[in-house]
Amino acid sequence: MSLREKRLMSELKSLTQKTPDLIKIVKTENLMTWLIEITGAEKTLYEDETYTLQFRFDTEYPLKPPEVVFLQESPVHPHIYSNGHICLDILDESWTPALTVESVLLSLISMMSSCKKKERPPDDSSYVRAWKKNKFSPKKTKWFFHDNKV
Amino acid sequence: MSEINSIFLEQLIGMGFDPQLAQNALEISGNSDLESALSMIEILQESFVAQEQNTFETQKPTSPTKQPSKVESDEQTDTETSNESITEDSISENELEITKRSKIQKDSDDEKDTEDEKDTEDESNSNFEDNPNENFGEIGFDLEMSQDSKAPVKSLDKKTIMKQQARKIDNIAELFQINRNVAGVLLRHFRWNEQKLQEQMVTDKNKVYKEAKVNPSDVITQKYTPLSNVCEICYDEFDLKDAFALKCRHSFCPSCWKEHLSTKIKDGDVSKIKCPGFKCNEIVDEQAMKRFLDKKQFQKYLWFVAKSFVEDNPDVKWCPAPGCEKAVDESMITRGTNVQCSCGHRFCFKCGQEAHSPATCEQLVSWKKKCKDDSETYNWLLTNTKPCPKCGSVIEKNGGCNHMTCRKCRHEFCWVCLGDWNLHGTNYYSCTRYDPKKADPSVDNSKKALERYLHYFHRFQNHQKSLQFEQELRKKVKAKSDQMLKSSTVSYIDVEFMREATNVVCECRATLMFSYVFAYYLQDNSKGKALFEFVQEDLEKTTEDLSELLERPIEKIDKAQVVNMTRIANKKINGLYDRVDSGMI
Numbered sequence A: 001m002s003l004r005e006k007r008l009m010s011e012l013k014s015l016t017q018k019t020p021d022l023i024k025i026v027k028t029e030n031l032m033t034w035l036i037e038i039t040g041a042e043k044t045l046y047e048d049e050t051y052t053l054q055f056r057f058d059t060e061y062p063l064k065p066p067e068v069v070f071l072q073e074s075p076v077h078p079h080i081y082s083n084g085h086i087c088l089d090i091l092d093e094s095w096t097p098a099l100t101v102e103s104v105l106l107s108l109i110s111m112m113s114s115c116k117k118k119e120r121p122p123d124d125s126s127y128v129r130a131w132k133k134n135k136f137s138p139k140k141t142k143w144f145f146h147d148n149k150v
Numbered sequence B: 001m002s003e004i005n006s007i008f009l010e011q012l013i014g015m016g017f018d019p020q021l022a023q024n025a026l027e028i029s030g031n032s033d034l035e036s037a038l039s040m041i042e043i044l045q046e047s048f049v050a051q052e053q054n055t056f057e058t059q060k061p062t063s064p065t066k067q068p069s070k071v072e073s074d075e076q077t078d079t080e081t082s083n084e085s086i087t088e089d090s091i092s093e094n095e096l097e098i099t100k101r102s103k104i105q106k107d108s109d110d111e112k113d114t115e116d117e118k119d120t121e122d123e124s125n126s127n128f129e130d131n132p133n134e135n136f137g138e139i140g141f142d143l144e145m146s147q148d149s150k151a152p153v154k155s156l157d158k159k160t161i162m163k164q165q166a167r168k169i170d171n172i173a174e175l176f177q178i179n180r181n182v183a184g185v186l187l188r189h190f191r192w193n194e195q196k197l198q199e200q201m202v203t204d205k206n207k208v209y210k211e212a213k214v215n216p217s218d219v220i221t222q223k224y225t226p227l228s229n230v231c232e233i234c235y236d237e238f239d240l241k242d243a244f245a246l247k248c249r250h251s252f253c254p255s256c257w258k259e260h261l262s263t264k265i266k267d268g269d270v271s272k273i274k275c276p277g278f279k280c281n282e283i284v285d286e287q288a289m290k291r292f293l294d295k296k297q298f299q300k301y302l303w304f305v306a307k308s309f310v311e312d313n314p315d316v317k318w319c320p321a322p323g324c325e326k327a328v329d330e331s332m333i334t335r336g337t338n339v340q341c342s343c344g345h346r347f348c349f350k351c352g353q354e355a356h357s358p359a360t361c362e363q364l365v366s367w368k369k370k371c372k373d374d375s376e377t378y379n380w381l382l383t384n385t386k387p388c389p390k391c392g393s394v395i396e397k398n399g400g401c402n403h404m405t406c407r408k409c410r411h412e413f414c415w416v417c418l419g420d421w422n423l424h425g426t427n428y429y430s431c432t433r434y435d436p437k438k439a440d441p442s443v444d445n446s447k448k449a450l451e452r453y454l455h456y457f458h459r460f461q462n463h464q465k466s467l468q469f470e471q472e473l474r475k476k477v478k479a480k481s482d483q484m485l486k487s488s489t490v491s492y493i494d495v496e497f498m499r500e501a502t503n504v505v506c507e508c509r510a511t512l513m514f515s516y517v518f519a520y521y522l523q524d525n526s527k528g529k530a531l532f533e534f535v536q537e538d539l540e541k542t543t544e545d546l547s548e549l550l551e552r553p554i555e556k557i558d559k560a561q562v563v564n565m566t567r568i569a570n571k572k573i574n575g576l577y578d579r580v581d582s583g584m585i
Ligand SMILES: [Zn+2]
Pocket: B231, B232, B233, B234, B235, B236, B252, B253, B254, B255, B256, B257
């Protein structure tokens, strides 16, 4: 069994046995693609709103980060583009193999919880326009993380 | 006998030395340091030349990253060379910065070097008399020629880069009695400025350690055990007995360490490989690399580290020619900021663009932008063909020389000014100098400005075009040399002068080409400019002469004449640079 399979099996097992609040595993028919729902935390701008995330794990997982995007409607947030791409350092250069699906989910929830104003990234329209042309993966994007607090 | 230091051995092999030779050298030199091993290798190589094998790595090298050099210069002088394009660029650059966490498919095109402008203080024209009109009557061929045409160029290849890097590390490690890893981190922190590092170490060691974020007591032999026997990556349990950990003691099994490190190496992401623990900043040292990587990967790692020697070191630059893996150092600058790599490529040491001295990097950027903006509209002025001024038949320029002979009427004329070539012998001023007084006073300023620009652009492009025939000229010269070799008893050395002459013609053309950029940014009425133009014209004349000598049919090539003219041309290039460097312009 490859490292990827081994990791995904144990991650899935622990995640289903003890699913944290606000997280719901929707579909994992294929071990390499997971659909997960997250719900905005109480007393935040996203309270009671539910969004679907798609995780895709390529052969280099967990040495390389998974590809994570919001499906359909993505939350309106300064670091989330309207095509579902997310600007989050741990999905890019700050990824380490010690991180997990669960830690990504918790980071996303925390990123949404600390948001003060629902708005798209300033370059949303140009980015999405570029993306529509050849539908590149967010992992192909060169992200600049100027601010990790919001 | 002392045990062979395997790290040194690997490094020597990585530098391309034969493993057996490396081992012998280490043994004989007592394993003490890389430096002595290297000198031993040199001695051994000399005595057993035949033994030397070039076992150099054949793995496809990743192309060196070229970083646009950033010249720190706060004082931008207020010559007319500062220009709008640069400010525009920096504005859009700033906008990018403002966009928080924004992404962009960005091609960093920021060659906005701020060049130290020469002081424009006026100076006497004392150089004038002894400058270009010197009598070159009977100057024979001498060895000096090849010296002033170009300094002996020897780019730094893979081996030399690794050697120089290892030498610096050894020096520091020995001087301050610290281990090589720490020495490496310190040197990288000081961008390989050994002297500065030494000075600061002497002043305040602890401050240096703190700034570079190293602990001198980080001894490689120190062993740490993981905090837990469950791997944080694969979640398997592993045997703590042979387990490895960095100082942070994050727990990973040997197989995951291996995977993690090989992935980093595969991606070329080597600058600072850290512990895979989340947010852990512990750097993985050479020892750990050696432990987990296979031989080929470890060699690759060593080469990557060596590359930082070039990339972090402001005195060394990669040659930007595609496929060339060599580096050049500051000492190889020939004229202005120009360097020539031993692969033949000429480029600017500061900005990495084509060799553009005497124009400055800043002028080049501004000029290129100007040409781009204006070229489309005025393209028609600058075609490759012109009608013969006498009979009107269309002449196409197909050689580097500006001396044209119409095929039809045999009229000889100058390609630049279309004037009669015979008149050029004495009066070739009109080809190089733009005279604003001659311009029609009734035309408005914008038209004047355009005319002024076109004057320089036309001449710039003219030399550029001639330079493009360089390849062809080289081929022709090669063919001629071969023919000479076959037809007579001359040896290879005897036709070397042709190659040399071609090289010089090319350098003349490039110098002239950019001298028009330089001149464009000079004030029209300055005294320095008149002098500069004089020297420029003079070089231009010599260039045409030399170019013409080379284009002659083989039986008419006179070696003494070519050699002499090459020497003169070289001297005149120097003369032009003297004018630029004298600061009087
Ligand atoms: Zn493991």
